[in-house]
Amino acid sequence: MTEKPRDIDCREAADQLYAYLDGELTRAREEEVRRHLEKCAPCLAVSGFEKAYLRFLEARNFVQGAPRDLRKRVLEQLLFLDEDR
Numbered sequence: 001m002t003e004k005p006r007d008i009d010c011r012e013a014a015d016q017l018y019a020y021l022d023g024e025l026t027r028a029r030e031e032e033v034r035r036h037l038e039k040c041a042p043c044l045a046v047s048g049f050e051k052a053y054l055r056f057l058e059a060r061n062f063v064q065g066a067p068r069d070l071r072k073r074v075l076e077q078l079l080f081l082d083e084d085r
Contacts, residue, residue, distance in 0.1 A: 008032045013043050021051055 020033040
């Protein structure tokens with residue numbers, strides 16, 4: 001059974017915004033958020049800001065990467081968790 005898009009309010013759109021920007025919503029939920037953003041200038045402005053902010057963070061992380069000691073600790077934890085299996 002396919003979900004049908006419905007009208008959502010600003011709060012619902014805001015609650016789903018990051019999942020929307022990350023492409024993590026179902027098609028129906030994505031359509032709901034998209035339709036809301038098309039009709040709501042304030043939410044569209046917030047969405048544009050958040051999208052730009054996420055791009056900035058991605059670019060910064062790509063250039064800098066995680067600090068060496070953090071990468072080491074994460075890898076050690078992953079190996080530790082893998083050993084527990």
